[in-house]
Amino acid sequence: MVYDIVLTAIGVIVLLAGLAMFAMKKSGWMLAVAVGALWLLAMGIYAAYRASGFYGPVGLAAGSAGPLVTTIIGFLIFFLGVGAFLYIMRKRRG
Amino acid sequence: MTQPFVVLGRDFWFAVAGILWIVGTVIFALEISGRTITRRGIVKVDLRWDAVDVSVTALTAALYGGALAATGGIPIIPGFTWVRPGNALAPLFGMLFGVPGALGVAIGNFIADALTGYLSIGSIGGFIGNFIIAWVPYKFMRDHSLRSPRSLIEYYIWGDIWGGVISSIWCSLYISWWLDLLEPVIGLPRALVWGWFAPWVIFNNAVVTTTLTPILGYLLYQPIKMRGLYWKDRIRFAS
Numbered sequence: 001m002v003y004d005i006v007l008t009a010i011g012v013i014v015l016l017a018g019l020a021m022f023a024m025k026k027s028g029w030m031l032a033v034a035v036g037a038l039w040l041l042a043m044g045i046y047a048a049y050r051a052s053g054f055y056g057p058v059g060l061a062a063g064s065a066g067p068l069v070t071t072i073i074g075f076l077i078f079f080l081g082v083g084a085f086l087y088i089m090r091k092r093r094g
Numbered sequence: 095m096t097q098p099f100v101v102l103g104r105d106f107w108f109a110v111a112g113i114l115w116i117v118g119t120v121i122f123a124l125e126i127s128g129r130t131i132t133r134r135g136i137v138k139v140d141l142r143w144d145a146v147d148v149s150v151t152a153l154t155a156a157l158y159g160g161a162l163a164a165t166g167g168i169p170i171i172p173g174f175t176w177v178r179p180g181n182a183l184a185p186l187f188g189m190l191f192g193v194p195g196a197l198g199v200a201i202g203n204f205i206a207d208a209l210t211g212y213l214s215i216g217s218i219g220g221f222i223g224n225f226i227i228a229w230v231p232y233k234f235m236r237d238h239s240l241r242s243p244r245s246l247i248e249y250y251i252w253g254d255i256w257g258g259v260i261s262s263i264w265c266s267l268y269i270s271w272w273l274d275l276l277e278p279v280i281g282l283p284r285a286l287v288w289g290w291f292a293p294w295v296i297f298n299n300a301v302v303t304t305t306l307t308p309i310l311g312y313l314l315y316q317p318i319k320m321r322g323l324y325w326k327d328r329i330r331f332a333s
Contacts, residue, residue, distance in 0.1 A: 003214065003215040003279070006215065007213070007215065007217070007218075027142065027143065028128070028143045030143055030144070030145065030148045031143040031147070031148055031151070031197075034148045034151060034152055035151075035197070035201060038152065038155055038201045038204075038205065039201070039204065041205065042201075042204050042205045042207070042208040042213065043208070045205065045208040045209055046208040046213050049208070049209070049211070054211070055211045056211065058211070059169050059176070059210065059211040059212060060166065060167060060210060060211040061211075066167075066211065067166070067167030068167075070163055070166045070167060070209050070210055071163075071164055071165075071166070071167055073160075073163060073209060074159075074160050074161070074162070074163030074164030074165070074166060074206075074209060075160065075164045076160070077156050077159060077160030077163065077205075078156070078157060078160030078161050078164060079160070080156060080160070081153055081156035081157035081160055082157065084153055084156070085153055085157065088149065088153070088323075089317060089318075089321055092321040092322060092323070
């Protein structure tokens with residue numbers, strides 16, 4: 001449990017550092033905010049999965065909906081990424 | 095594949111991996127702070143981290159994380175690694191997008207760890223270890239097009255060659271050293287780390303990066319370069 005707090009704290013620190021850099025008009029703030037936000041997104045997924053009982057003692061619990069949900073979310077994120085990638089490519093052509 | 099790890103033993107690999115861990119961590123810190131190592135020493139990099147660079151990082155994180163999570167239900171070592179065809183994207187993103195792509199790979203791996211039940215303090219090792227898989231071909235290959243014999247030879251030397259000469263081994267040893275160091279906390283026995291986890295990470299990476307990555311690179315290099323997203327067209331090194 002203490003390591004969940006450590007990992008969450010890392011995300012919060014990076015995000016706050018990004019916001020502080022923004023306030024001080026320092027370059028690289030966008031990177032820090034993005035990394036912090038994505039890190040905390042991962043911790044949010046972790047918390048939601050844990051609350052849903054998707055995790056087994058190690059990895060995903062075989063008897064739960066975890067593996068199916070993960071496969072669906074994985075493909076969803078991947079195809080959203082492909083869509084966004086194609087959108088950017090088309091936009092930069094024009 | 096496991097033979098060299100068993101024969102040479104844990105102490106040998108722990109010492110070798112410790113050196114690689116320190117070098118990898120220093121490189122990660124340098125690159126993120128806008129510096130890089132060249133033949134002239136450490137130089138500043140003109141990487142603006144503007145909306146395009148940050149978008150590339152977020153996009154590569156989504157693509158890599160999604161691709162890894164999609165097969166997350168097929169474990170190799172339950173709790174620590176799984177079948178990962180998505181690994182093919184890691185060196186590709188480094189070669190095409192440079193440090194923003196490599197950072198996206200690191201974040202994508204972290205998100206995939208959360209989605210597949212593998213998130214732990216060990217994921218910090220996976221974060222930088224995956225950054226290294228993307229960073230090595232980005233940094234050491236001269237021609238990233240994968241459209242010439244020279245480019246392919248460079249790729250197979252630096253990216254991966256039958257079991258992973260550089261980037262796959264480095265990544266595997268980086269993560270394994272971290273797991274070994276934190277064994278009392280993480281709980282993966284050291285014999286399993288060096289006798290099973292380390293060789294499997296190399297094998298897992300090598301299979302897809304020797305086959306899928308060159309094909310994807312061949313297809314994507316030209317369109318990405320034409321739209322000005324290729325890292326060499328965006329980043330300048332300070333003299």
